Amino acid sequence: MTDIGFLNDRFMSLEEVKISPDDRGFQFGDGVYEVVMVYEGKPCLLQEHLARLEHSAQGIRLTLPYTPAEWEQRILEGVKRCGYQHCKVYIQVTRGIVPRDHLFPGQCSPTIFMSFREMTPLDENLRQRGVKVITVPDIRWGRCDIKSLNLLPNVLGKQQAKEAGAFEAIFIREGVVTEGTSCNVMIVRSGVIHTPESNHHILEGVTRKILLDLAKKEGLSVCERTIKAKELFEVDEIFLAGTTIEVMPVVAIDEKPVGTGQPGPTSQQLSASYQDFLSRLV
Ligand SMILES: Cc1ncc(COP(=O)(O)O)c(C=O)c1O
Numbered sequence: 404m405t406d407i408g409f410l411n412d413r414f415m416s417l418e419e420v421k422i423s424p425d426d427r428g429f430q431f432g433d434g435v436y437e438v439v440m441v442y443e444g445k446p447c448l449l450q451e452h453l454a455r456l457e458h459s460a461q462g463i464r465l466t467l468p469y470t471p472a473e474w475e476q477r478i479l480e481g482v483k484r485c486g487y488q489h490c491k492v493y494i495q496v497t498r499g500i501v502p503r504d505h506l507f508p509g510q511c512s513p514t515i516f517m518s519f520r521e522m523t524p525l526d527e528n529l530r531q532r533g534v535k536v537i538t539v540p541d542i543r544w545g546r547c548d549i550k551s552l553n554l555l556p557n558v559l560g561k562q563q564a565k566e567a568g569a570f571e572a573i574f575i576r577e578g579v580v581t582e583g584t585s586c587n588v589m590i591v592r593s594g595v596i597h598t599p600e601s602n603h604h605i606l607e608g609v610t611r612k613i614l615l616d617l618a619k620k621e622g623l624s625v626c627e628r629t630i631k632a633k634e635l636f637e638v639d640e641i642f643l644a645g646t647t648i649e650v651m652p653v654v655a656i657d658e659k660p661v662g663t664g665q666p667g668p669t670s671q672q673l674s675a676s677y678q679d680f681l682s683r684l685v
């Protein structure tokens with residue numbers, strides 16, 4: 404079992420992967436990406452991730468080199484080659500390699516990179532105890548629904564959270580909650596789950612969608628709407644949702660307790676439902 408890479412249709416060791424400094428991903432962040440978890444050898448929610456990759460690519464006027472079936476075939480091959488039952492697949496497509504110029508290149512084929520790495524499981528104590536978050540201004544561009552390589556505000560936000568002893572930073576745009584630096588945000592008020600509606604200011608999370616469907620199936624009320632930042636300090640529960648963190652209860656925000664200061668019942672219920680959902684996929 405070993406971590407492996409894939410570059411422009413060829414599998415290789417990660418050390419072998421060499422990308423030119425003229426790659427537009429390196430020069431401009433001119434590319435898109437996805438992260439897919441593999442459980443028991445099976446890529447989880449792959450079609451949903453591939454559909455979002457297509458949405459992101461279209462959003463930056465980049466034509467993906469493969470159809471979903473062609474992606475799937477290569478991803479399954481990568482999972483087989485790396486040999487891990489549980490691993491993390493990173494997919495990145497850039498506009499290709501060409502001498503630096505802002506304009507789209509006339510003739511240029513996209514750079515396709517994937518890595519297949521062993522999954523380091525999240526510390527389950529975190530989920531049991533819940534995490535702290537901070538709020539930060541959302542200084543990102545206007546198309547956060549595109550999973551683009553330009554992650555500098557996310558990088559800065561996450562680092563700021565770490566330095567404040569927190570797990571994640573929640574972005575606030577003009578007084579409104581958007582999302583975490585690498586996850587979506589959900590709140591619970593009087594038993595109802597609320598989450599920011601999908602628009603250009605958030606990434607439409609695959610986990611978010613599954614959780615909303617699971618909640619509805621379990622008879623919980625859900626409401627997608629604009630959430631004011633100040634509401635975060637009045638709610639019963641907050642939890643984060645994302646492919647790698649799954650469901651993560653938040654127990655403090657900007658050093659103030661959320662609800663009772665313990666992971667709340669709805670977060671715990673949905674976390675268990677999500678685990679059950681994942682176990683039924685494999
Ligand atoms: C900014 C942002 N929002 C939300 C998410 C959650 O999306 P998903 O559930 O598809 O992982 C991510 C995941 O990487 C993200 O980077």
